[in-house]
Amino acid sequence: MRLAPAALAAWAVTAAVICWPIGPELAALAFAVAVVAVVVRIRGGRRAAAIATGVAAVAVVAGGFAVAVTLRADTVAAHPLTTRVGQTAQVLVVPSESPRQTGSGRVVFPATLRELDGAQSSGRVTVFAKPGQFDDLGVGQPAAFSARVGTPTRRDLTVAVLTAVGEPKLGRAPPAQRVAQRVRDRFGAASHAVLPGDTGDVLPGLILGDTSAVTPVIGQSFRASGLTHLMAVSGANVTIVCGAVLLAAGLAGPRIAVTAAAVALAGFVLIVQPSASVLRAAVMGAIGLAAVLSARRRQGVPALAAAVLVLLVIAPQLAVDLGFALSTVATAALIVIAPMWSARLQARGWPKPLADATAVCAAAQLATAPLVAAAMGYFSTVAVLANLLAGLAVAPITVLGTLAAALTGLCPPVAELLIRFAGPLLWWVLEVAQRAAAIPGASTPLPSGFAGFALVAGLTAAGMAAWRWSWGRRLIGAAVLTVAAWTLAGWL
Numbered sequence: 026m027r028l029a030p031a032a033l034a035a036w037a038v039t040a041a042v043i044c045w046p047i048g049p050e051l052a053a054l055a056f057a058v059a060v061v062a063v064v065v066r067i068r069g070g071r072r073a074a075a076i077a078t079g080v081a082a083v084a085v086v087a088g089g090f091a092v093a094v095t096l097r098a099d100t101v102a103a104h105p106l107t108t109r110v111g112q113t114a115q116v117l118v119v120p121s122e123s124p125r126q127t128g129s130g131r132v133v134f135p136a137t138l139r140e141l142d143g144a145q146s147s148g149r150v151t152v153f154a155k156p157g158q159f160d161d162l163g164v165g166q167p168a169a170f171s172a173r174v175g176t177p178t179r180r181d182l183t184v185a186v187l188t189a190v191g192e193p194k195l196g197r198a199p200p201a202q203r204v205a206q207r208v209r210d211r212f213g214a215a216s217h218a219v220l221p222g223d224t225g226d227v228l229p230g231l232i233l234g235d236t237s238a239v240t241p242v243i244g245q246s247f248r249a250s251g252l253t254h255l256m257a258v259s260g261a262n263v264t265i266v267c268g269a270v271l272l273a274a275g276l277a278g279p280r281i282a283v284t285a286a287a288v289a290l291a292g293f294v295l296i297v298q299p300s301a302s303v304l305r306a307a308v309m310g311a312i313g314l315a316a317v318l319s320a321r322r323r324q325g326v327p328a329l330a331a332a333v334l335v336l337l338v339i340a341p342q343l344a345v346d347l348g349f350a351l352s353t354v355a356t357a358a359l360i361v362i363a364p365m366w367s368a369r370l371q372a373r374g375w376p377k378p379l380a381d382a383t384a385v386c387a388a389a390q391l392a393t394a395p396l397v398a399a400a401m402g403y404f405s406t407v408a409v410l411a412n413l414l415a416g417l418a419v420a421p422i423t424v425l426g427t428l429a430a431a432l433t434g435l436c437p438p439v440a441e442l443l444i445r446f447a448g449p450l451l452w453w454v455l456e457v458a459q460r461a462a463a464i465p466g467a468s469t470p471l472p473s474g475f476a477g478f479a480l481v482a483g484l485t486a487a488g489m490a491a492w493r494w495s496w497g498r499r500l501i502g503a504a505v506l507t508v509a510a511w512t513l514a515g516w517l
Contacts, residue, residue, distance in 0.1 A: 027079060027082070028326075028327050028330035028331055028334070029327075029330045030079070030083045031082065031083050031086045031330065031334065032329075032330035032331075032333040032334050034083050034086060034090075035086055035087060035333070035334055035337050036333060036344055037087075038051055038055070038087045038090045038091045038094070039090050039094050039337050039341050042091055042094040042098060043094060043098065043180055043181065043341070043342065044345065048091050048092070048094060048095025049091075049095060051087070051088075051091040052088045052091035052092050052095065055084045055085070055087040055091055056084065056085070056088045058080065058081075058084040059080075059081045059084035059088065062077040062078070062080040062081035062084060063077070063081050065077040066078055066081065086334075090337065090341075093341070094341050097341060098182065101148065101182050101183075101184050104148050104184040104185070105141060105146070106138075106150075106184050106185040107184065110174050110175060110176050110185075111173070111174065111175075112174055113171055113172065113173050113174070113190060114141060114171070114174055115140075115141075115143065115169070115170075115171055115172075116140065116141055116142075116150075116170065116172050116187060117138075117139045117140035117167055117168070118136035118137065118138055118139060118150060118152060118167070118168055119136055119137050119139055119166070119168075120134045120135070120136045120152075120162060120163075120164055120165070120168070121135050121136060121137060121164065121299075122134055122135055122298055122300065123162075123163065123164055123209075123235070123298065124154070124159045124160075124162055125236075125237060126237075131154065131155065131156070132154045132155070132156055132158065132159055133151065133153050133154075134159070134162070135183075136149075136150055136151075136168075137149060137150070138150050138184070140169075148183075149181075149182060149183045149184060149342070150183060150184060150185050150186070150187050151185075151187070152172070152186075152187045152188075152189060153186065153187070153188045153189065154188070154189035154193075155189070158189055158193060159189070159193060162193075162195060163198055163202060163206040164198065164202050164205070164206065164298055165198040165199050165201075165202030166195060166196060166197065166202070167195070167196035167197075167198075168193045168194070168195050168196070169193060169194045169196070170189050170190070170192070170193035170194065171190040171191050172187035172188060172189055172190060173188045173190055174187060175187070175188060179345075180345065181342045181345050181346070182342045183342075202295075205295045205296045205298075207434065208296050208430055208431075208433060208434060209229070209233055209235060209296060211433035211434055211437075212229060212232070212429065212430040212433050212440075213229045213235060215429070215433055215437065215444055216229055216444055217238070218441070219441050219444045219445050219448075220447075220448050223239075223240065223243050223455055224448055224451040224455060225238075226238040226239050226240065226243065227239060227243065227451055227454070227455060228422075228426055228444065228447065230255075230256040231255055231256065231419075231422055231423070231426065231451075232258075232262075232297075232422070232423065232426035232427060232429075232430060233258065233296060233297045233298075233430065234257055234258040234297050234298065234300065234303075236256050239256070243455070243458070243459075244256075245462070246458045246459045246461075246462040247458050247462075248401075248403075248405075249405060249461070249462035249467045249468040250405060250408065250411040250457070250458045250459075250461035250462045250467060251390065251405035251407065251408025251411055251412060251461075252411055252412065252415055252454075252457070252458050252461075254355075255415070255454070257300070257348065258300070258303050258306075259303070261419065262293075262297075262306070262423055262427075263290065263293065263303075263306040263310045264310070265419075265420050265423040265424060266289055266290070266293050266423065266427055267286045267289065267290055267313075267314070269424050269427075270282070270285050270286040270289045271283070271285075273285075274286070283314050286314055287314055290307060290310055290311065292431075293427070294307045296430065300348065304336055304339075304349075305332055305333070305336055305343075305349060305352050305353060305356075306352070308331075308332040308335050308336055309328050309331075309356070312328045312332060313328055325356075325359075325360035325361075326360055326361065329353065329356055329357060329360065336349075347396065347400050351396055351397070354392050354393055354396065355389045355392055355393050357392070358388040358391070358392035358393075359385055359388055359389060362384075362392070363381075363384040363385045363388040363389075364384070366380075366383075366384035366387065367380045367381045367383075367384035368380075370383060370384060382413055382416055383409075383413060386408075386412040386413045386416065387409050389412070390405075390408045390409050390412065391485050391489075394481050394485065395478045395479075395481040395482040395485065396478065398471045398473070398480065398481040399474055399475065399477045399478035399481075400473065402470060402471055402472065402473035402477060403468045403469060403470050403471055404468070404469045404471050404481060405467060405468055405469075406466055406467060406468075406508070407461045407462075407464055407467045410461065411457055411458065411461040414457045414461075415457045415458070417453070418450040418451075418453050419454075421447070421450055422447050422451060422454070425443045425444070425446055425447040426443075426444070428440075428443050429441075429443040429444045429447070464512055465511075465515035466508070466511070466512055466515070
């Protein structure tokens, strides 16, 4: 548990230094706290010494992160592209994610800069282009083109925004990336060939996070019903995949089972692309597999805290990434809150599977609702019910879809058969999303930014506090029944 304060301190310091130029001040403050804690440890009693040791360790971690992120921020500020805003430059970039379309019709993708006007360079950039310019571009594939340099719109250690001018010259991606892209392309083609209509568009999104074929209407249904997270590969997918492999290989012994799960984890991350939520889930999964191999009991909070620390060292920009925050907060809620709520429901006579599913959906929804309101300006009132109903089909879809994706190049008929088996389950998820989104008041508009965060967080805290007393439970129950009656009347 001592890893949790260190992870929170590292996260807060990293985000603060990225957003504001206060790195030296934070580092000096952290190291001063560490010195004071060391003095207290030397002169204080046994209890004070134990507390001071923990405080000193957290302060040293925070100070180290402050220094490291300050150096990165200074490197970004001194990058040659920062002096060429509004000018045109010849660049060579390597995309870290597949290009996707924006609401304005343009194509956007994050990339790493490799060359600037023929000279070796580095740095994270965001590339915008017209539709059709980068249709054949895959992850890891170099692309050379002329670009107009712009200022980044967000503080996330991005050195510049590049707008492509003219046609790009594409190179060859590394062999592993080419194989992963072929798997993605074949799986998408097989899904559209086997499944009719929207189900063929949704399956690549649920399995690989590829939402390029999902229509805006379906995307809006998933957002209004609180099921958008199903389209973003996260810890649930990693858990299901690794769990299935561990179960399948368990008869061969723990070492072989863990090795097979590690190989499956590496291949899965490569194919779905290492986004923020995938990276967090992969690191946490790797720590869990190491715990299994060493015969130590896995503990959720230390594994999550260690995953956060490792990822902030590798990619400090994740500290200000919304997807990373949503994924981490949801995982923390499932680890800390959901088991307690499930136990209380079981004590009231609920069956264990239903209690677990309800507690998981409610905990994840309540924990992430303030962040969703702050970023997107809405609150889904049907998310818990929709996730409870759709969750029945998520695990079978993930297992069938992942097996199908792995077999598309080895045995296409078997892959298509597995996709066909997933068809009825996909229909169920689509029905849940569309019918839940059609309920009046399913998505309630809220102010975005800090106001929305404070409003939802305050109401959630007040509701959880009121639930401790019988009058609070009656009041919340009456409010829920009133909203349900109003919604049903509007629907009818």
